[in-house]
Amino acid sequence: MPRPPPGMEADPVARPFWLTRLLVRTGVARFLPSARRLTDGHPHAVRYFSDKVLAAPADELLDPAYLPGPLPPDVLDLNLPAPRTDSPVGPGRPTPDRRGTPPPWGTPDLKNALADHYVRRDGRDVDPEHELFVTHGATAAYAAALDAFVNPGDRVVLFDPCSPLFDLGAKSRRARVRRVPTWNDDGRCRFLERDFERAVRGAKLLVLADPANPTGACFAPEDLEYLLWIAAGSDALVYADESFGRFRYDGRGKSLGALPGAEKRVLTAGSVTPGWGLGSVRVGWLAGPRPLVRACALTASLSAPYVPTVCQQAAAQAVAEADTDFAPTLARFRDRRRYVIDRLRGLGLEPEWPAGGYFVWLPVSSLGLDGRVFAERLLRERRVLVGPGCAFGPSGAGHVRLSFAADDGRLREGLSRLAAFVAELRNPGAPPPPAEPAEPTELAQPAFSRV
Template sequence: MLKENRKMAEDWIAPRVREIAPSGIRAFFDLTAGNNDIISLGVGEPDFATPEHVRAACVRALNRGETMYTPNAGLLELREEIAQYLGSSFGLQYHPADEIMVTVGSSEALDLALRAFTAPGDEIIIPSPSYIAYSPIAHLNGGTLVEVEATAEQGFKLTAEALRKAISPRSKLLVVNFPNNPTGAVMSYEDWLPIAEVVKEHNLLVLSDEIYAELTYDSTHVSIASLPGMQERTIVISGFSKAFAMTGWRVGYVCGNHELLAAMLKIHQYTAMCAPVLGQIAAIESLRSGLPDKDRMKACFRQRRTLFVEGLRTIGLHCHQPQGAFYAFPSIAHTGLKSEEFALRLLREAGVAAVPGHVFGSGGEGHIRCSYSTSTERLTEALERMEGFMKVRI
């Protein structure tokens, strides 16, 4: 009976859903669940609680009974704050009324964009390594993924030469994520200039995932949308999860040409309808009064980056210097182990959970991703365990 039920379920599940693999990050996270002896460097989530004044603002709103739906595009008050923030922080200018939409986290914004702009057979170009969600969402919408390797020798940056080689008559969308997950790479204005020229030459639409924009440590974040002629052909996605320590509130946003956003809004209004109202209220408070909190947390991440990356190098794991986000992406190629085998052995033999690089695309093999969004004490202990593992087991 069990086999029969399983066969029925397989028949009902859409082929494209059957074909995608479960999240490689979540798989390692699940292995650590309930085991306090394991130090998890796997999940990309700040270890800070949402600041108290943000939580207090939501408690007051809850006591006032503010528990209803908001407009599909989100509270206009929040969209106005986002517009002001993007203008003052990154030089991006958007009209709050029709060029900004609030979403259920940046993840929903990504899904909406790929659904709205991908037709079966369209090619979606993605630098590799990259965030694991791009590929399966593209696949679900019938798109064909084309990876462009961003190598460690080039600082894990996208180059115009590599992009040009990947373009075909079916190319439609370029997905970029800088600061990058998993490498921590960033792109400067000068880096973006030749990319922008190739994009315009081939009439590509750009989806720019900038969820880590605020966590740029040694320079100022530059959005590709800020380059001449790029804003009208770029969809910018961001949110409050990472820099504002609001992962569980599920508030993201997307900005772009009003006609493109109108297409995304069609899907949003039939699926999520609107982002949670209390999350939107929390986001308003964060933008109005929480910027010092953001800067304080960023300073902590910068200190942890220095500690952890130097520690990795000391124990024999070469590591590119991450310029943003909160991930280190050390090379394990010299060990002779594939990334999955290395990560599994590190977990079982040293009690340290890291994510194997291959889950981030073909360009990630030979590396592991370690999140330094945890305390210095835990990071120091993780390094000690990793050093013992390298000495004894490798």
């Protein structure tokens, strides 16, 4: 995970945005390192940039720790954000009535399938015509919510650690981000009530993911009720990303959008990328109160309308799949979770137990390295990619994120290389550890096989 090259380091002192605009108008900005970085070495062009571009968190967006680029073929990717699938689900041949421009808010087939999905999973009635709209993935759903409700200076509350996109999206709208520290208590996401109440007071938007990324911790039903109660007391809106909701290993849990009072302020987002392994179609959605969904759909129509019909057809087929068809996949991932945790503990490490998703949050500071250096050296010396914890918030500095969404052979080999790397850190020059013992579980079938 290389650092930004020389000349792309951040300016040593953060500037208020009004000063940035003044520097641009006076022409002084073109002499600053940040202008060279933002314009890829052509600082004279900065005078054309909009406030949205000038406010973009360029340091993070250009840092491969946050947004990794293409990998060489010899690198084993243990940072996969979603499973890869050999699923036969596909768009099929579009019928004559589906060959034109799709409806801007989504095709009726997909929206009806999503409404049925909410009924099956949560017992929640969602009006597919007015309380749902389809987006270009969950990232576009979040962007639509930010554009609809967040103005510069508004407070957005995040749990720490969380997805880098939550923080980057809020910063790009010049929001004031407040973080609530959390910890993983055997799969349950915990936080201090006083920290949360202080952060939400005066906030415009509370953002969370359940299950959480990167920890895999889940909120208990009583914690969700408490979050909603406090948010209502502060008149804050709530954005709940449930993209990993299908991957709950220790019980179904409860959706925030199904709780009493959610009909006034809760937006729930999902995606077929993490939940169904269909990253290539890039289909997400947003569900919630009619006026809030309408506002989000209007902002999305200005920036990213019309999700392709063929992608929506594939998503509709996947979402309509019976829950019983997914049970074998969930069981295989449950076995993978145990397998990965056992191997890491066998190395003397202390991974946190994920109750959902397919990530393991792994502390590495006991090895004398922070998360970024650990990830950089593991990539350089053993050709294995993991996610540096610094991308997920301040509390992640001593962690890395490891994904067990990789295929079985790459997962085993990647863990073996990681074991050799850890052994070398502890005993430089010592012989590598013995080969991996026989797998404790059967991991032969591809994830999401629907054959």
